Each structure stands twice: as structure tokens, then as C-alpha cells.
Amino acid sequence: MSPSRRGFMAALGSAAAAQGSSDMDDQQTDHEHQLVPSDMTLRVKALESLLLEKGLVDAAALDALVDTYEHKVGPRNGAKVVARAWMDPAYKQRLLTDAPKAIAELGFQSTQGDHTVVLENTARVQNVVVCTLCSCYPWTLLGLPPVWYKSSPYRSRAVIDPRGVLKEFGLELSPDVEVRVWDSTAELRYIVLPERPAGTENLSEEALAALVTRDSMIGVAKVAA
């Protein structure tokens, strides 16, 4: 083995032993492009080649997985569901009563068996989704969650100070609006059906879907016309 590879693996081993690393403090915020491969880059490469050599994972499957999560899922899928619900009251009713089935109607088979629940926002009720214990998120429909959703500030505050959190997202609610925070502690996955903005009566379903943001389906934003 080359000395450099031995170094990577030693680092890999020490990560496992210490359950942590000392030089990654800025990982969460520092996403600048780096010319020198980062410590994590080397460690993950070392692990991947070990797992490939042992026949535990398949290289083509790994690439296909990356492609799936980067290109095949994302908030655009959720936006299509929202737009359909805005256009079709009967569909909306089905969506609110049996979301997995209604979502599958649009061809998103993945959410069958996904235990999705759709929460309707109105002028009187604002639903907000969080996972205080980890990072549960309706990723089969919205894609992988953003960093802020998985971060300590959001997870800690969404349940105790939802109005303060919403204000940070630029959404100030009237004091008499009911706020419902859904802490995803089980395998149910919550998606918010945001309010349809005024002045969109003449828009097509496609144009409506283009208005729907990821944040509005988490419940931290409204949809703007």
C-alpha cells in the first residue's frame, strides 16, 4: 500500500475510534471549493475503495444512486402535487385523506408505502414541519432536506418558538393564526399544502407549480404570486 493511502486509512480508523474529528469544525459552513482534497474526501474515498474491494457495494449502483438523489427527486415533484390540488378540489380532498394514493396518481410511485400526510394551510392555520430528534423529511417527494432543516438552530427552536422561526424566514403571522408544528417522531412524513396565492386564478397548472417553493411545503414560507 502506498504511504498516502495508509495515511487515509489511519485517519478513517481514528474517526471511528474517536467518533469525531478535530479539524472539521467549519465543515457545516465552509463549502468553498478546495484545491487540496479535504480530510473527509480522503477518508470517504478510502472507505469506498475498501467496500468495493470486499464486494460489499457495486460501483455502478453507487453512481446510479447519486444520480437519483441529485436529479430524480426534488421539490419540483412536490410542487406538481400542490398545483394539482389547487386546480382540482376533488384531488385535493383525496390528497388530504389518503396522500400516498393521491400522490401515486401523478406517477410518483415511490411514495406508496411512504406514509405521507398532507397538511393544509389556510388563512387561519399555519402548519410547520420539523424533526427535533434527527432529520426526518418527506425526501421521496421533496428531495433531500436542506442543511438548515437538519441544523441545530431549526430543530431546537421550531417547537418552542415557531413564530420567531417563521419571522426569520420572513413570515410574520397575525397573533390569532393557529400554528401547528409537526415533530416527525415516527415514520409518517409531513408535507404542507400551502395556500394558493390570490391573483393566480388564470394560471395553468404548470405555471402554478412553478410558484411553489420547497420552503412553502415545509411550512416556513407562503407562496407568492
Added chain:
Amino acid sequence: MNGVHDMGGMHGMGPIKAEKDEPVFHERWEARTYVLTRAIGAWRKWNIDTGRYWIEKIAPADYLRMSYYEKWFVRMVNLLVETGLVSRSEVESGKPDPGSKKATPPLTEDRVPAVALNRNIASNLDPKIAPRFKTGQAVRAKNINPTGHTRLPRYARGKRGQIHLDHGVYNFPDTNAQELGEHRQHVYSVRFASRDLWGAQASPHDFVYLDLWDDHLEHG
């Protein structure tokens, strides 16, 4: 466990930093860590609850300092060794142990479309399992402090709420995470008034809904 992962209601974590036009993965190693974890999951050596538990077992100071996918990486290495898929000497040497047999990966490219987006969570596993509570019923979350995995957050323990919805039957993570059995039972959406959780500082118009299992609840 009363770990730092159970952070609902904690103060001092700072402002929320939302990034505009955030990429799915910021670094290639994050993508590789994520998909390696998924591909290794196809060996079915551990369940989803065990996976969550092994993130929680990361020491508190490390948990807060490490990025999300760093935690995933550490969990994967630890679970690979724990379940014997990889030996400690292989982790240290970076090479398969001499004489070890090459395995056949359970997840191949052709199976990715069927597997990648399928969470494959079993529910309504046994319709004969009766619910202990009814919709609308007053309940109290038990005051428990298990040292192992639990999905009952600290902030709700001992607090009164109301059964909003019966979701059906699911595995019980508190035992399943430690390979102590699935103990299938009903899961409910339980509605708590924020004032009951946080006191007078909370708005009377705010509510928190948690999904809790029969074993987390008692008659309120």
C-alpha cells in the same frame, strides 16, 4: 437516551442559516457517504431505528461539532465493524483481510430505481393489534428516561395531550433500535397545546403534534 440529539426546546443554537439555491450535496464526499450508506443498507444488517440510534451514540460534543454527513460517515464505519461486514483491521489497513472471501453486492444498478426511493417502511403490520387509545382521548406522555433509543422527546415527557389521529401499527423503535424486538403497536398523532409544553410564554394559538406509540402514553 437523554442525548444532545434530543434538542427540541433548547436555547443558544444560534440563528437559522438558510442558503439560497442550495445544491443537493455540497461536496462529493457527502454524496458518496450518503449513497454508500444506502447501498450498505441493502445488506439488511441493521434496521432504520438502529441506524438512528448509532447517530445518537456519537458523543455530544462531537455530535454538535460534526457536520451532518460526517455523522453519517462515522455511523457507517462503526456499524460496519459492529455487524462484522468489515473488520477493525480492515478499517486500519484499508485492504480486505488476507484470505477473506469477496462478497456479491446485494444492490446492483438494475435494482436502484426500485430501491432508491422506496423507504419500505412496514405499517399496519398486524390489524389484530388493538389500539389502546381512541381519537379525541386525553393522554399523558409517560415520564421515562431510558438510556437507550427512544422517539419520545424530553420536552413532551409528563405532558398532557390529546389523541388527534390513529396512524395504525408500526414497529416500536425504542426496542427495535437495540435489536430487542419489533413490539408492534399503534402510533398516534398526539396534539399538545404549546402552553402545556412551554408555559405562559407560548401563544395560546400554538400546538405541537408528535407521533407517539402506545408504550409512550398513559391515560391523561
